[in-house]
Each structure stands twice: as structure tokens, then as C-alpha cells.
Amino acid sequence: MEPDAELAGDRAVEATSEETPDDIPAEIKPKEATSIVWAGSDPQLLLDVKACLTENGIASVVAEEGVEKRVSVRPVDEARAREIIREVLEATPPE
Numbered sequence: 001m002e003p004d005a006e007l008a009g010d011r012a013v014e015a016t017s018e019e020t021p022d023d024i025p026a027e028i029k030p031k032e033a034t035s036i037v038w039a040g041s042d043p044q045l046l047l048d049v050k051a052c053l054t055e056n057g058i059a060s061v062v063a064e065e066g067v068e069k070r071v072s073v074r075p076v077d078e079a080r081a082r083e084i085i086r087e088v089l090e091a092t093p094p095e
Contacts, residue, residue, distance in 0.1 A: 059074070
């Protein structure tokens with residue numbers, strides 16, 4: 001085993017990019033997320049959309065209005081978020 005493979009006492013181990021991905025989005029304020037990229041009432045699809053955006057480094061905010069949920073992102077992320085959601089919606093389920 002390599003010496004840096006474990007933590008020993010106060011010794012710090014240098015993290016690799018796989019261990020600490022820098023594309024995990026930071027929390028954003030609802031006022032920053034002004035571009036609605038998805039709206040619907042399917043709770044599983046909402047979870048899928050949020051997870052895919054997060055995995056791709058896009059922070060989002062969910063707003064509820066009755067049974068409908070809306071996912072919004074920052075305007076700078078809108079085009080990329082829409083493309084990711086399009087891919088999610090067009091995906092065929094595993095057989």
C-alpha cells in the first residue's frame with residue numbers, strides 16, 4: 001500500500017480530482033435562479049432532473065405552485081441545463 005493511501009494522525013493526504021470533484025455546484029439563492037428549465041408534477045422525474053443537473057455541475061432551485069414543481073437555474077446555465085433535461089426526457093428506459 002502506498003504511504004499516501006491512508007490518513008495517519010495529523011498527516012494530510014493530497015486529494016485527487018476524483019475524490020473531490022470541482023464540478024459539484026454550490027448552493028444558489030432563489031433570486032439567482034431566474035431561468036425555468038423544467039416544470040411538471042412527476043416527483044420521480046423531478047428527482048432525476050435535479051440529480052442530472054447536479055452531476056453536471058449546475059445548481060438549481062425547485063419552486064412549488066400547487067402540484068406543479070418548477071426547476072430554475074442561473075441564466076448562464078440555462079442552455080446547458082435545457083440540453084441535459086432534453087437528454088433525460090428522451091432517454092429510453094433500460095430493458
